[in-house]
Amino acid sequence: MKRIFLALLIPILLITGCAKAPVTGRTQLIMLSPQQEMALGFQAEREIFESEKVTNDPRFVEPVQRVGHRIAKATGLDLDWKFYVIENDKVPNAFCLANGHVFVYTGLFKYxxxxxxxxxxxxxxxxxxxxxxxxxxxxxxxxxxxxxxxxAEAIHSSANEYQQLYEAALGIGSQVGVMLPYSRMQESEADHIGLILMAEACYDPREALKFWEKFAKANGGEEPIVYFSTHPATKQRIEQLKRLMPRAMEIYKTCDRSRLTPVKSGEPYAASSTLGERVD
Ligand SMILES: [Zn+2]
Structure with missing residues (x-):
């Protein structure tokens, strides 16, 4: 029975296990099929729509759509990109599901x-x-x-039990959806990929340093964003961003500026500024 179990398992690992992260090229072990990953995204989305209030307020929706579409284009991925704003001033947060649907809380705009x-x-x-x-x-x-x-094979094991384990793991994933905490390694990687993406989308990558420094200061060094709670300490994050900055600036200097659109007055930014949108 054990041999049958392993014989089933090993090809699964070999076929679906090998992946590479974009930008960093890190080898990853991913055992979910793209279809399963998408299904998790849609399930999490249904739960979000049930529990959160999506707003159509153009003061928030317009910048989120404007910025989101440009970042999405920079990924080069043809996902069904969608950008939503959740009305909740207490939560300075944002997240993106596997299906390319992005949610930004109004509470983020304070920062x-x-x-x-x-x-x-x-x-x-x-x-x-x-x-x-x-x-x-x-x-x-x-x-x-x-x-x-x-x-536990000595007791009982079979492909059927593996199936149950698999379903259980998927169950965990769908219940917590995007709330599954990321590891520090993944957080550093998201910082790295994100910095390159924003530069490719023609946003000044130096603003990332300003944002994280200001965000940490405003919160006395604490990061209140739930999804950011396992983020690297701000000092390490800033150091990594500084290390990557020369490469990001190279990309920014030659990025495609053809689709830049101006910021509208009345948008809910903490300070009025058009940085990142200037064509010159
Ligand atoms: Zn993160």
Missing amino acids: IDNDAQLATVMAHEIAHAIAHHVAERISVAQLTGIATAIA
Whole structure:
């Protein structure tokens, strides 16, 4: 029975296990199929629409759409990109599901001065999605489960049990949706990919440094964003961004400026500024 179990398992690992993260090229172990990953995204989305209030307020929706579409284009991925704003001033947060649907809370705007800073957060969240970080987390959880199952093989094990484990792992994934905490490694990677994406989308990458420094200061060094709670300490994050800045600036200097659109007056930025949108 054990041999049958392993014979089933190993090809699954070989076929679906090998992936590479965009930009960083890091090798990843991902055992979910793209279809399963998408299904998780849609399930999480249904739960979000049930529990959160989506607003059509153009003061928030317009910048989120404007910035989002440019970041999405920079990914080069043909997903069904959608950008929503959730009305909740208490939550300074944003996230992106595997299906390319991005949600930004109105509470984030308190910390944002311009499009480039909004791009900092949105590109970071989109980076988590295009690097399949949720699927990677679930895969690790599954592997842990499988390891346990193999250890327990002396008692009973079968392909059927593996199936149940698999379903259980998927269940965990869908219940917590995007709330599954990312590892620090994934956070650093999202910072890295996000910085390159924002530069390719023609947003000044130096605004990422300003945003994170200001955000940390405003919160006494604490980062209140739930999804950001396992983010690297601000000092390490800033150091990494500075290391990557020369490359990001190279990209920014030659980025495609043809689709830049001006910021409208009355948008809810903390300071009035058009940084990141200037064509000159
Ligand atoms: Zn993150």
